[in-house]
Amino acid sequence: MRAAWVSLVMVAAACSTTPPPVPVLGQSGELSQLAGSWAGEYSGRGTGRSGSIVFQLEADSRTAHGDVVMIPRGSDRPLHRAHDRSIAESAIPATQVLGISFVRVAGGQVSGELEPYHAPDCDCTLFTRFWGELRGDTISGTFRTAGGDGVTETTGEWRAFRRK
Numbered sequence: 001m002r003a004a005w006v007s008l009v010m011v012a013a014a015c016s017t018t019p020p021p022v023p024v025l026g027q028s029g030e031l032s033q034l035a036g037s038w039a040g041e042y043s044g045r046g047t048g049r050s051g052s053i054v055f056q057l058e059a060d061s062r063t064a065h066g067d068v069v070m071i072p073r074g075s076d077r078p079l080h081r082a083h084d085r086s087i088a089e090s091a092i093p094a095t096q097v098l099g100i101s102f103v104r105v106a107g108g109q110v111s112g113e114l115e116p117y118h119a120p121d122c123d124c125t126l127f128t129r130f131w132g133e134l135r136g137d138t139i140s141g142t143f144r145t146a147g148g149d150g151v152t153e154t155t156g157e158w159r160a161f162r163r164k
Helices: 002-015 028-033
Strands: 022-025 036-044 051-059 063-071 097-108 110-114 117-119 124-135 136-145 156-163
Touching: 028 097, 036 136, 051 156, 124 156
Parallel strands: 022 097
Antiparallel strands: 022 063, 036 051, 036 156, 051 063, 063 097, 097 110, 110 124, 117 124, 124 136, 136 156
16 A cells, blocks of 8 residues: 555656755754655544655755645545635646645654645645654654644644665
8 A cells, every 4th residue: 555655646746846845954963864765654533634755855955855645535636735715626736745844853853844735624724743753764653733713633643664
């Protein structure tokens, strides 16, 4: 199943515009522990949202490139970045990926935030923060999603593996 998600996100990334670099904050030695290509997946508790994570961090860099594909249970379309509501839903590319806005690493702990995105199940904009622990070639952790207008906060789990 992981291979299918990675394939989907690679196709999505190829069809979408290249996202801007993501700032990565931390000490040089800790940043070097994140260097490489990473791929993984996540799953939300109760929401049915799940998908793939792909990001790349070059050694000696303070920026990374990362994408997330999030597909709600029962849907064949990934969620998309928050946008001007005057844009018709049908005009948004089906392969759009979500961007990561920043990543921080300190003491083996990784944290960050996704760019705001639109969720059709609540017709609202959601915000997601994530936390994880770096152990060798694996990062695993949790995330919390919330939105405005009384949207209930939800949580989930994620994991990414360094590709060799």
